[in-house]
Amino acid sequence: MDKKIRNDFPTLDQMVNGCRLVYLDSAATTQKPLSVMKEIEDYYRSSNANPHRGAYSLSMQATQIYENTRTIIKEFIGAGKEKEIVFTKNTTEALNLIAYSYGMNFINKGDEIVISIAEHHSNLVPWQQVAKAKGAVLKYLYLDEEGLIAKEEIENKITAKTKLVSVTQVSNVLGTINPVKEIIEKAHSVGAIAIIDAAQSIPHQRVNVSELDADFIVFSGHKMLAPMGIGVLYGKEALLEKMPPFLFGGDMIEYVTEQDTTYAELPYKFEGGTQNVGGAAGLSAAVKYLQEFGMDKVQAIEKDLVCYAIDKLSEIPHIILYGTKDVEKKAGVLSFNVEDVHPHDVATILDSYGVAIRAGHHCAEPLMRYMKVNATCRASFYLYNTKEDIDILAEALADTRRWLGYGSK
Amino acid sequence: MDKKIRNDFPTLDQMVNGCRLVYLDSAATTQKPLSVMKEIEDYYRSSNANPHRGAYSLSMQATQIYENTRTIIKEFIGAGKEKEIVFTKNTTEALNLIAYSYGMNFINKGDEIVISIAEHHSNLVPWQQVAKAKGAVLKYLYLDEEGLIAKEEIENKITAKTKLVSVTQVSNVLGTINPVKEIIEKAHSVGAIAIIDAAQSIPHQRVNVSELDADFIVFSGHKMLAPMGIGVLYGKEALLEKMPPFLFGGDMIEYVTEQDTTYAELPYKFEGGTQNVGGAAGLSAAVKYLQEFGMDKVQAIEKDLVCYAIDKLSEIPHIILYGTKDVEKKAGVLSFNVEDVHPHDVATILDSYGVAIRAGHHCAEPLMRYMKVNATCRASFYLYNTKEDIDILAEALADTRRWLGYGSK
């Protein structure tokens, strides 16, 4: 059964440094199933053309593939309308689009922007920019001991002055699941808009934007089995309507004269330039794969794995685990350190065992500083990982300190 | 020989509406050779990981592929340094990057921005935005009868007030080759910076940015055999250094604290978020294909084709050709109309013959208005096109009016 899943992912079937590859960095980017690779190739082999611009068959096909992906995404995240789905190149571009187009135009002096201390730089640096440019205040929701955002923190920080709240649904460092529904409700109760960074949630669990009532939701294809170079911005129609465009150019215009331009309707207003149709084709195949697999099953597998990993790693001496151990509040992301060994050395040593983990600040420096660590090791899981992967991780970890001369080798 | 080239492009080997596909819309996007598709698949099959972030083998491979593409591009366009090559998603993003980061910060009230009337909307609407936001003046270089920018126009329009000049090297509507060297020299002589939109030139002819001495050059991978979702911004180091970042997020930072951020060195400062490594892999294979083929040969083939096409189409009654017929001043792009038949009907009719051309304003509405046409038909050629393609185009065109009831069918 595990074997059957792994057959879909040829990338996992390789040797690294003489060992079987154990890929535990899916929070950075996931591997791609054969069906996604095939869909990309099929697109380029038989339907490749510039969409929206041609009155010939190939271009109509490309348009259909592209727009069909929009519908698939709309349904996957439970959005109301196609026009609320805008394609970007990744989460980072989607967040910058909101920052430039909404933030720079609707945030004013003295307004408060609230984010959490656990944000990825992509959901943090843009808001610093908006705050600086507009004279707004950037405030942080801090975490409790377990790495969670407490109710009081939400109550205290989101106030009448708050105009925009942007938080990640799942921390890419700790894997903690934030109470986004409560945060969105609180934001709305004070008249602020709420943005959810779903880069680490949509690939791993059922997310319904309509139920959440988020104003914007952003995520990346490459973290959910799709190719690189395609991401998604969901936005409520009324908000997207009142926002000016972000990237100006081909396909996002209505009329252009020498000195003036009017813009196309949603979602095209936000899709300037030739779009990544090959990427969209891959994304549609990725969503299809996830739907057939079942998001509940994805989540169950990951919960199982993270449970097992917490147990296994807790048994190894000199390992420090970060964040809650309550797997009800945690997705398949595990941050840890090995005492006396720098995370980069851990990563290098694990690599020699074929184990791929990430080491560093995980694009979340303020969180690192808040946790009073310089860096951590991170193992993250996806539907193709197995308990055997974690056994190999644990074995390699048990050896780590010895490589650096602690204890006998 | 032609046959051999076409073997590399499986997309061309298909039937459309019962006829062999004749693809004449390469100015919109090109078809991809097998080697490019294979390189993309190879990347996802064996090296896929998030680059720059991992200390494990796969991530190192991904980094190497990505950075290697940068070197390949640097050499392909004759740039001096890797750090002068920034990857974007397409030409449109590259131009918006310059407009937001350079334009919004270094253009001031009363300054003049000079572009040509033949610009693609992507090199026009961003400058309207900058002009409006900064109180600058947007001025146009107009065309002579042949569709060329005359010397006097350059002399008269680029003045001491000019701070930025941005022109396309080859018009995507008329195929005319602009005297960019003269324009750049004139711009520099008045202390203005010069941007070259090379979306229609770099895929089709030898371009050396150092010889041209352009300050910025932009182009799209998808118009030069590479996949969609990757483009290039070349910029002189000194300019890129003084510009603030554009997209804020992961990988483009040096240090992030709660309220402040310092930025990474070039080119990473401009590459926020997970980059399209699969796209870069495809782009490197595309450049390799073009280099092995030989850019001189590409240009020779296209010149031959456009010559032949001009002759063929001139023989057909009721066809109006736009722009110069001097093929020394023209690349492989041909705009025309069929009297009494709207371009969209022409495109639909040609499609039923398997011929794919583009009809419309080609994202160049001000040029259409200047030419006093509502729209044109456009056939554009690339290295895989043949004289036979043009014969089929001509035959279909000769029938076009009859379908609409002009003359006997």
Next chain:
Amino acid sequence: MDLSSLYSEIITEHNMSNHNKRHIEGADVLEKGHNPSCGDEIELELKLQGDLIEDAGYTGVGCAISQASTSIMIDLIRGKTLEEAKQLIEIFLGMIKREITDEQELEILEDALALRNIANMPSRVKCAVLAWHTLEETIKKRALEDKND
């Protein structure tokens, strides 16, 4: 796609004959319609007598499909009430979207039936419906004005 079913005689004749392409003297209603992605632009002119469309015409540029569709529509609505025109629009759009397929129900569209096959050509649908959406817009506006009066 069968080209002769697209460019049928009805279509090409309406496209070439300019009998509806004219200004209407004393027009009560002017409504612009456009289709930015194609560049098609029309201006519809209606002369009303109460709710009755006494005369109608159009000016503008566009492809054969949009021009013919406009001309056919004008022939069809001339002499009809706004209410009847509204119903015709609904049936026409229903035909194009393939939501209405019943022959008897469609019969009322007369020459406009020639545009039936456009449903197979997503890229040309916009051309076929331009005039109809423009007229729909006009009727909506009037209904609103009447309410506010």
Next chain:
Amino acid sequence: MDLSSLYSEIITEHNMSNHNKRHIEGADVLEKGHNPSCGDEIELELKLQGDLIEDAGYTGVGCAISQASTSIMIDLIRGKTLEEAKQLIEIFLGMIKREITDEQELEILEDALALRNIANMPSRVKCAVLAWHTLEETIKKRALEDKND
């Protein structure tokens, strides 16, 4: 990659022994070096007597490679002139870039030879060269200051 050639005894011992990880009393030069992509940060402290490096130490955090490399470098430059240190840096960087491969020329690097294999690991090169680039920066600055004096 052979892990034991990377984490050789020389490296692990320099990493664990903190004999160079200390503040230098009366240091004349403080120079920060950092490697943002890794988070490695060191501060180099030098006590000079004229052109002679009388004593040196460092503080900071980083991986075993960067810590060991820093410590090895300090052992090597202590008691040398800035000019000699400059030459050592050149040879060290030449070794890492594989531009210098001559055994005799490399001999002068002593313990730093243990970092030779880092050239096989592009992702760790930055760690190995951090301290050396930091020292290079210091020497450059001093040369500039001297000129301006």
